[in-house]
Amino acid sequence: MIDPLYARLGAYAALDEADFSPLRDAAFEPAAYDRGAAVIEIAAALTHVFVVAQGWAIRYRLLEDGRRQIVNVMLPGDCFDLQAMIAAKADHGVEAVTALDVMRAPKARFIGAIRANGRLATAFWWTAVQEESILREQIVRLGRRSGRARIAHLFLELQRRRTLAGLAGGDLLPMPLTRDMLADMLGLSPVHVSRSLSALKRAKLIALHGGGVVLLDRRGLAALAQFDPAYLHADAMARLA
């Protein structure tokens, strides 16, 4: 299924079922990866464009000394790597965080599909613009926020992205990322992530239940993280629809 994508793209542009038929019929086919599996290997040839149908994935780069920086998290509805349309090799890896279902298209066929439909092309352009916006936000998070604020900000961003993708959620955010992954995402040590999460719990801003985070006090979290509610062009998107 490509329904999360449908929800995402539909939020930016007025698309109907007919616009999607080239994707369904010709370009995309399903694939599945186990938890922890490599979806794209660093320096491997980029052959496909992917859309996440279910599960989470991370995009990361490695340093020579073995340290890792996670660049972004991919949620259902997110597509990657659109750069495959033009770059030959991956400068980063993609790994499944949970069991992962994707739809994937060989890049030539993907290009054919979006050429056949201008509105679809525009919608995919939007996802690329949004991806860039997400990267910029990650830069600000790493450069100018404290450990606790980074965590709070990431949680709020993920929740917003899930909402935009039509994955309801209310105040409950699934959290399959381990402490190590959060650390590699936020530029912190796993130990400090653990301590900062405890502090957020003590402050009654969040609660942790098994594999999920409860956002107990969004206003408090947003104040701590200086989370910008206009983030992700929500208003500009609406105007385009």
Added chain:
Amino acid sequence: MIDPLYARLGAYAALDEADFSPLRDAAFEPAAYDRGAAVIEIAAALTHVFVVAQGWAIRYRLLEDGRRQIVNVMLPGDCFDLQAMIAAKADHGVEAVTALDVMRAPKARFIGAIRANGRLATAFWWTAVQEESILREQIVRLGRRSGRARIAHLFLELQRRRTLAGLAGGDLLPMPLTRDMLADMLGLSPVHVSRSLSALKRAKLIALHGGGVVLLDRRGLAALAQFDPAYLHADAMARLA
């Protein structure tokens, strides 16, 4: 003049003068900004696509408490904001670091120009892919490198980008960024930037002359920064040409 752009785009795709004529003739017109002037205001409408002809600019976001994070530096040959093609409002500001000459095109005319020439469109796509790669590198720099390594890495990146844009340079890198700007770029305090620069000087890795940096020991800098020489798809670009 749009020659730095010509050098940049020419590095990715086989373009000749004729490919550029739609840009020269119709779309782009020159504009100039004083040092420190705002080129794009945060939250302002995005009306133009820009190409830097001469000078440096920074792209930044502000936090509510007044702190600033510089997201990227724009050098001659870089274009911004391609997102204007699709996003209505800027989620960040752009400011001239030096006196700045640009070529700019109203977005409708820019879109017309690249529609008229597929090779040109591909070349601009490349610049967008590269911009994303630069943002990812900035994320790794902020997340997983020490202060000194961040500085060394940034200098090596800027030098590489200048080389790709045909702005020779050898081991001399102009450095119009103030300590405050470097701090806002690298997620450090200005004081610490100053101290770290002194440390790099003491280690004979760099020297500072007036408004420029001399890269005395590139191998040493690359080792300290774990600078990846394959960075910026240099090989993949060559293949495409």
Added chain:
DNA sequence: CGATTCATTGATCGAGATCAAAATTGGTGG
């Protein structure tokens, strides 16, 4: 030359890293 902006240096403080051990969680098989 003052005046303003920018850079360096010194002293102190704190957020987060590191090392190491203990406690939980979760999955597996008896």
Added chain:
DNA sequence: CCACCAATTTTGATCTCGATCAATGAATCG
């Protein structure tokens, strides 16, 4: 259902890199 093993998380103690505050020193420019 329980016992066990591996992976993950939490907690404690100590150390360090980089922040902050404050003063001094260049440059640059009318």
